[in-house]
Amino acid sequence: MKSFIEYIVSIFKGLWTLLIGMKVTGKYFFTPWKNVTQQYPENREKLVMFERFRGEVIMLHNENNEHSCNGCGICEINCPNGSIEIISKSILTADGKKKRIIDQHIYHLGMCTLCNLCVKACPSGALAMGQNFEHAVWDRSLLTKVLNQEGSTIAENVKEE
Amino acid sequence: MSEIKEIMFNSDRLATDEYLVNMGPQHPSTHGVLRMLVKLEGEKVLNIQPHIGYIHSGIEKMCEAISYPQIIHLTDRMDYLSAHMNNEAVALCVENALQVEVPERVKYIRTIMDELARLASHQLWWCVMGMDLGALTTFFYGLRDREMILDIFEETCGARLTVNYNLPGGVMFDIHPNFQKRVKDFITYFRKKLPEYDQLLTGNVIFRERTEGIGHLSLADAIAYGVTGPSGRASGFSNDLRKHQPYSAYPLVKFNEILDHRCDTLARYEVRMKEMHESLSIIEQLIDNIPEGDYAVKMKSVIKLPEGEFYQRVETARGEFGVYIVSDGKKNPYRVKFRSPGFSNLFALNNMAKGHKIADLVAIMSTLDLVIPDIDR
């Protein structure tokens, strides 16, 4: 008899736990305004990434199209996967001295693991992390970028290498 | 392979009741590219032979060629759900080798981040556990709540999964001004949601039937296989490194090591559920008292470890994670070995699942909480 009562009790207990579970899902079903879906391409305007979000490495340029990279190559050394290549060139300064400056700061986005080490290592603070995350392109070669903009020069106050 | 061939083409053996099924490398419940050669008799599992290495990425070998700060960012990619703890293990190892004392603030930040990562990992484990058992809705509830933690990570560390937040000597950035508020919001929010987890899955009669008494792993076996983390603790194996070998701010907080002596799938499940409560309370104890100070000590730009061998272990969400560095005094290590919890835990599977049904195998595997890159490294 005891086991029979246990049997009956187990049925009702089991049903009860099932109903509790249904209550939880039911609660969400009937409160559809709490939905968490974000409709991505539609909400592009409203989508603001966090300021520290690491989307890509960029080089900061000021309004005079000046950057502060002196071509020291520390970022290249610090990159764990060789995503950065520094190509420098020699120029003659006004007072006739030879000087090495950055020619192309080449950045392979396709290889970058966005580890932030280059940004951290750069002694002159030339690099930063951009918030753009829409990197899809049709051709892989487009992922190789030159970070110093066309015609940009090195800012005045940057200390020499 | 030869075994399969033999069975496939040898008609004598075809006549027996046993047969082999390849679960994986592409299988919904292995959560990655794990392949298991399962010997079945009807629905009964007779033997499981895990085959690993499908996503071997050679991280240990790669580490030999790069510098110590760079190693940290590779450890993100092993057990990506415990990225913080992995990072911390390497950072601690390097700090110990150099005998650098990090500021108190760093310890606090690291501990909070660890616990947040543990919570996020357990949340994901919970949703996947439900999904493996066929309760698909849990998946979305778990991910919904995990999203808040990932947002916290993203705001402070800049990334959601592969955070790379630790550096030898500290952390990469100071915490974001919103950090404390967000964490506290999350705690209040999640305290409300956790009972829902229990209502949906823990209490459910079907769930209990599916897990109770399934996948028994005795204490002796757990120790023999080196099953650590929540899986080991559910067998009564007291192995919480946060208690036994406290690092960072763990000596300063009060928390319980969750132990369970039932040794079954349900025990492993409940240990993790209780650990989430513990993690919440650890974060609560720390979040308001983060001391002022630097977020990193200044290290040399090229970090060289003294010659010798160094070992550091931490408690990740899956168990004991160890970093073993052999240095010959250069800026990159001579050899690095990671002791990953998933690897040891996986091989206890055969012991646990033998004699149970296929469905139980999936449930047991779920409670081991495997992350395949952690196994393959």
Next chain:
Amino acid sequence: MGFNFYDFTALTHNIHVGLVEGFSPFMATTLEWVIVGTAYLLFVALFGLLLVYAERKVCAAFQQRLGPMRVGYWGLLQTIADFIKLLMKELIMPRKADRFLYNLAPFIVIIASFLAIAVIPFAPGLQSLDFDIGLFYLTSVSSVGVIGILLAGWSSNNKYSLIGAMRSGAQILSYELSVSLSLLTMIVFAGSMQFSTIVEGQRDGWYLFTGHIPSLVAFIVFLIAGTAETNRGPFDLAEAESELTAGFHTEYSGIKFAFFFLAEYINLFIISAVAATVFLGGWMPLHFGHLEAFNHAMDVIPPLVWFFLKVFGVIFIIMWFKWTFPRLRVDQILTLEWKYLLPINLINILLMAFIVLTKFHF
């Protein structure tokens, strides 16, 4: 000929008379078959698509998502797009598969569903088969489907498929019992197996209410067993995604896969329609004994709407099950049937017989 939205008897009768008068008897019968067949085909295809859409939306709502939103307004055309995609997919034939059976299986499954749908009374006069063993016929033809599933599992030459098929065989055979017994309880109560009589009997109140506790128990048992019979979660062992990848239809692709998919949803409809008809009065509006005004107000809503409201209600509950509960294990499924549902059912029938004999019902 007037179109009466409340009673289709005249309409169908007129069509029949028109055909018989306009054509030779042979042609008339053939044409009638074609018309009825096309109507059912159209209904099944459209309703299947609608159900798939509904399932996705309902499950999304349970999971705090939005579900398909892109194709058409609120994703309304999503399932149609999916269907077109399935039509264009390559049909894969596994090596060493049993060709004939492999191709035959989806048809058996879908034909079984079609056979069953024939007796469902949608509205007065909107039912193609109405004979005195309607419920009996329904339970027998709906179990033909399991042959298709078994064949599919066997002929695919895939171990996952085979395990799935065997599971589903064991499951459907056992739950067939519960479905039949719970229906039997109601047959005892209604005193008839004919659908029209059953619906007519619920003019003054649905059997769910008039039959006291036994009919409530029978309803719950029927819901559980019905869910199991349609192979839906929490009883979806046959296609347990996390264990058997896709179970018995692992190897099927394209339109053959769509057949299985469609059949699953038609079965869902059939189970819900039977539950709605036997327990909730089918197309009969909600009536309460003597509340004349209320009854009249209810009569305004056409029977077809009533029917589908009830069907969707039951479908919603079954979906609710699926999106809440974990899956049972194969031995637990059999335990549930043989240790719980079967004894409950047997006692329930006794109780029902007692109630009917003592006339202790409304």
